[in-house]
Amino acid sequence: MNEQSVVVALKRAQEVLDTAYFGLRALKQSDPSQKSAGLRNVLVFGRSVTFVIQNLRSIVGEQRFNSWYEPIQASLRADPLMKYFVEARNNLEKQGRLDVAVSGVVKNFSSSDLPKLEQPPFQATSFFMGDSNGGSGWEMDIGGGETIKYYIAIPQSIGRFEQVFHSLPENISSELRNLPVVELCEIYLREIAKVVAEAKKEFSPHPSERPHLRVVK
Numbered sequence: 001m002n003e004q005s006v007v008v009a010l011k012r013a014q015e016v017l018d019t020a021y022f023g024l025r026a027l028k029q030s031d032p033s034q035k036s037a038g039l040r041n042v043l044v045f046g047r048s049v050t051f052v053i054q055n056l057r058s059i060v061g062e063q064r065f066n067s068w069y070e071p072i073q074a075s076l077r078a079d080p081l082m083k084y085f086v087e088a089r090n091n092l093e094k095q096g097r098l099d100v101a102v103s104g105v106v107k108n109f110s111s112s113d114l115p116k117l118e119q120p121p122f123q124a125t126s127f128f129m130g131d132s133n134g135g136s137g138w139e140m141d142i143g144g145g146e147t148i149k150y151y152i153a154i155p156q157s158i159g160r161f162e163q164v165f166h167s168l169p170e171n172i173s174s175e176l177r178n179l180p181v182v183e184l185c186e187i188y189l190r191e192i193a194k195v196v197a198e199a200k201k202e203f204s205p206h207p208s209e210r211p212h213l214r215v216v217k
Helices: 003-029 032-060 060-078 079-094 111-116 181-203
Strands: 100-106 126-128 136-141 147-152 159-165
Touching: 003 032, 003 126, 003 181, 032 060, 032 079, 032 147, 032 181, 060 079, 060 181, 079 181
Parallel strands: none
Antiparallel strands: 100 159, 126 136, 136 147
């Protein structure tokens, strides 16, 4: 076994996982206009982690790798949520489709509340709540009939909006089905991170090193 090749393969798997987590950070923290890009990163690079790990098969030997990976693969395939994320990635790759919608509720809100909110840098033409990214804010005319969105944070006392997957299958538990996209992505990547950690534990030439688990706040 080429130890250096193992190290390189494990490092690449971690790098791909880190990229998926970058997408999760965009979902959690970034401007709503970046949420779609963040979700795409989670779906594409989260799925790619297992592809990269399978490069170890030709390095450590097919028999050894398969005896380790096949139970993990079977467990992932049997998990309805993990299977859904694979299908969501396939829909994105083949059809460019993100199966998301926005769920939310408007509480006590009227036009008299608008002056109390963060104001746009110049005059707005309208105010919107809960767009396709789950964001709220102002639409502004920048000339030539073109408008741009200026996103703001609205108090939860006014309303709350979140992206949800609208095509979750019935075999996913109701507890998970009620969670927003960002929380399901966090669960998904946590499971993928476990696979990377197990790969490091199994194949690293330096097993004394602790597996690297990524925590996103």
